[in-house]
Amino acid sequence: MASQIPASFIPRNILVIKLRHHGDMLLTTPVINALRQRYPNAAIDVLLYQETRPMLQAHPAIRKLHLIDRNWKKQGVWHQAKQELKLVNAIRDSHYDVVINLADQWRSALITRLSGAPVRIGFAYNKRNNRFWHYCHNHLVSTQNFSQLHTVEQNLLALSPLDIATDGVPVSMYYADEEWLAAQRQLHEQGVNGPYIVIQPTSRWTFKCWEDEKVAALIDQLNQPGLHIVLTAAPDRKEMAMIAHILSLCQNPQVTTIAGQLSLTQLAALIDHARLFIGVDSAPMHMAAALQTPCVALFGPTKLQQWRPWGANNRVIWAGDYGSLPTPDSIDTKTEQRYLSAIPVEDVVAAARSYLDA
Structure with missing residues (x-):
């Protein structure tokens, strides 16, 4: 179970990680909206796949999108390694106070750890019940009831260590005129x-x-x-x-x-x-x-x-x-x-x- 973070903790920089498809990215917006409501002065960034960027690029609560291009690997091992290192450095240079990892990939867990954030929240997936997953996160939220929940509700559970109100938080989509x-x-x-x-x-x-x-x-x-x-x-x-x-x-x-x-x-x-x-x-x-x-x-x-x-x-x-x-x-x-x-x-x-x- 996830331990509670003191109510006095007010993060300045927050990173949300989700590496999935277009619809999945849209269903992360309640997390972003709830974070904005609770921490109106915090900078909120998101790490996502490049092709899913349109789902979040106009969201007014997001400061920056960190992108992973799945074509990196097609350009050779050295190119991919260079881009991955550049990404990690950009994340570390952002000095995040909180990283919320909504993904279940090893890659997302490693990035969470390398971020250097003092608060690193993830889900306690049964398939990830090992030392490495625990090493990458210091707050793990139970997934025991996931099968009974909508994906929005699953995502919002990640905010439970921060004791953030999530009732009635909407999914949102934005676009330019x-x-x-x-x-x-x-x-x-x-x-x-x-x-x-x-x-x-x-x-x-x-x-x-x-x-x-x-x-x-x-x-x-x-x-x-x-x-x-x-x-x-x-x-x-x-x-x-x-x-x-x-x-x-x-x-x-x-x-x-x-x-x-x-x-x-x-x-x-x-x-x-x-x-x-x-x-x-x-x-x-x-x-x-x-x-x-x-x-x-x-x-x-x-x-x-x-x-x-x-x-x-x-x-x-x-x-x-x-x-x-x-x-x-x-x-x-x-x-x-x-x-x-x-x-x-x-x-x-x-x-x-x-x-x-x-």
């Missing part, structure tokens, strides 16, 4: 000048997706005067092919696509101004929840308790309510099977209309 202007230009080029819905049916993992035919049927049934439907996706070959196939099946004349044409922050701006977001378990779904855009999220065999959209302005439709699903840990992530197939179109349409007609 020019990102919305860029998204608007894309919309206008496609003839979208009024209210619109954003639908992102794609994921980098096919098993998280609904059938193209059902997405097309949803689009057609949501056809109503003056309401555009905008399809989005990552600029990935498979995702772009999926969008093209869906469009070929649609009869709704008010559907268009700007898939693959937006940066993540431009996509955030697009979602923020939408009347509704419909999507699968993905980073854009978490972005919609963070931006408090009404959200209909379709889930299959993923850990729903941990990854459902955080907040009140959303509706989850789980394939497990319509048929049996394999356990999440048994899924071959490379499979082409779409486990959301049991979800009926009419239920998604009804959920969407419940927001549109409100």
Whole structure:
């Protein structure tokens, strides 16, 4: 169990470490928001992978982002060693009073130790129950109840040694004004000048997706005067092919696509101004929840308790309510099977209309 840090301890410089995917980074923002609320004069920095930078780069509570480029290793051992040393030196030169390691990698633990921070908080993962992990952290928080908690709640537990209030702390997503202007230009080029819905049916993992035919049927049934439907996706070959196939099946004349044409922050701006977001378990779904855009999220065999959209302005439709699903840990992530197939179109349409007609 983590020992308590005296209430009189007021850090000046704080580092939060999380080395995961885009959606994971967004779900660290409650930690950042709670730290800002408790320590309004502290400098808060984050260490993350370079490709996930857009999720946090506009956050007003963050002073600096330390970046790890996963391409370093492709440029040779010496280049990687040089960059890693440069990173550690930058962290040591920042003189952190507190490092909060939300990651479970050995790399993050070693950086935590090398930071020189007097307070080094991490999680007591069962798989990391060894001398090295304990050596790198001097406050370890139990993970015993992780399976019952949302990822946001898991992350917030790391603040327990600091006795920071975490009730009602939101997930948040920020973007610059020019990102919305860029998204608007894309919309206008496609003839979208009024209210619109954003639908992102794609994921980098096919098993998280609904059938193209059902997405097309949803689009057609949501056809109503003056309401555009905008399809989005990552600029990935498979995702772009999926969008093209869906469009070929649609009869709704008010559907268009700007898939693959937006940066993540431009996509955030697009979602923020939408009347509704419909999507699968993905980073854009978490972005919609963070931006408090009404959200209909379709889930299959993923850990729903941990990854459902955080907040009140959303509706989850789980394939497990319509048929049996394999356990999440048994899924071959490379499979082409779409486990959301049991979800009926009419239920998604009804959920969407419940927001549109409100």
